[in-house]
Amino acid sequence: MVQYVSSPLDRSFSALSDATRRGIIDQLGQGDTSISSLADQFQMTLTGMKKHVQVLQLAGLVVTQKVGRVRTCRLGKRGLxxxxxxxxxxxxxxxxxxxxxxxxxxxxxxxxxxxxxx
Amino acid sequence: MVQYVSSPLDRSFSALSDATRRGIIDQLGQGDTSISSLADQFQMTLTGMKKHVQVLQLAGLVVTQKVGRVRTCRLGKRGLxxxxxxxxxxxxxxxxxxxxxxxxxxxxxxxxxxxxxx
DNA sequence: TACATACTGAACCATATGGTTCAGTTTTAA
DNA sequence: TTAAAACTGAACCATATGGTTCAGTATGTA
Structure with missing residues (x-):
């Protein structure tokens, strides 16, 4: 109900409360990856995966960069x-x-x- | 959408993603407390506070015990x-x-x- | 040029979340 | 015995979440 603020801790703990997103972090620990590759690994639509990545981005846990037509995700320097x-x-x-x-x-x-x- | 399982980590990180609930844990670190006292401190209805405590309970972070008409909350031995x-x-x-x-x-x-x- | 790939955004859906009120029940105390 | 205190549960509400599909746009490649 009317989420007033939403501190950084709110956002990161919330981001970590989903097994798929924790899995994405695991994956990015191995190396940078595109959205479509992640979607593939987690058996999810591109759109669905993009949403997860956005949540991680908002929490500062992941950063992305688009070069050409592929957006590459990597772990954010903010860390944990x-x-x-x-x-x-x-x-x-x-x-x-x-x-x-x-x-x-x-x-x-x-x-x-x-x-x-x- | 159709939450299949929901692992312990899902539940605890989710429980920790709310500032009120993190505040409850802070409070219980100082000593055991009743639901109504918590509701008072966090300016919330009893019913609302009970829900927060339930979330913490499901995550195993808090345990409660009812004696007489008051339910006392304390930190769960499961820890973090x-x-x-x-x-x-x-x-x-x-x-x-x-x-x-x-x-x-x-x-x-x-x-x-x-x-x-x- | 034409087609495939990779993403993006809007719309939709079911369920979850974070609150509330209201109507109880059980205890305690006067 | 009557009243207040402390909790409980159901119902409701608005918004968030975790997905989907579908219809684009932009970029690479044959």
Missing amino acids: KAEAEWIEAHRKLFEARFEALDELINDMKQEGSDESAS | KAEAEWIEAHRKLFEARFEALDELINDMKQEGSDESAS
């Missing part, structure tokens, strides 16, 4: 730095939470064994 | 390991591609300076 940073920071958050929980459990165990002494 | 791994592997792919490109450019420079000698 911001995404890696978000994920890494929050992976640590998850872990910290579980450590906190473990401590709580240990405290509870402690209290349990203290009961006879109180 | 798989996501971190995908991102990290592909971040390297991006970098490798640029190194390959740099080499190509260096080769071309080399050829350029060789021209007088050939």
Whole structure:
């Protein structure tokens, strides 16, 4: 509903949420490729593939260049730095939470064994 | 269109593609919280917030437990390991591609300076 | 010149998404 | 026992998504 902004992180995580698009990135890691070649590999119409590439482009993950009649796609220089940073920071958050929980459990165990002494 | 499967990565990246949901994760990193408290903080109806939490739950990023009339949300033990791994592997792919490109450019420079000698 | 290739854009379709309201149910507290 | 609080579920709405087809345009090639 009325998508107000849509930050870079919104766009890149959204772009990565589709298996076909993750596959395109895999493919482009092997080397630059045309839209029609990608369409071929992923068994999809040219038009369909073009849409996927556009999503990746909007996310800055892929750049394209048209020379003659073929548009070549390659990985964007933007990379996945911001995404890696978000994920890494929050992976640590998850872990910290579980450590906190473990401590709580240990405290509870402690209290349990203290009961006879109180 | 007819979403065939929808892998765990699909679900988690999709869950992370919304700023509100990333905010919920931030929040839960600080401590467990009820749905209504989250709805309050993000200025949204209870029903709306419940949907966001459900998306995070389906992705395994959040677990909930209802005690009495309040449902408490906390970070799921699944964490962000798989996501971190995908991102990290592909971040390297991006970098490798640029190194390959740099080499190509260096080769071309080399050829350029060789021209007088050939 | 004529034909094939590679892309582009518009239109269409079914389903998903991100919200809302409204009408419940269950708990808790006065 | 009555009322408020916290959630739940159904229905609705506008827009987005992931595809398709069809009708172009531009570029290469025989």
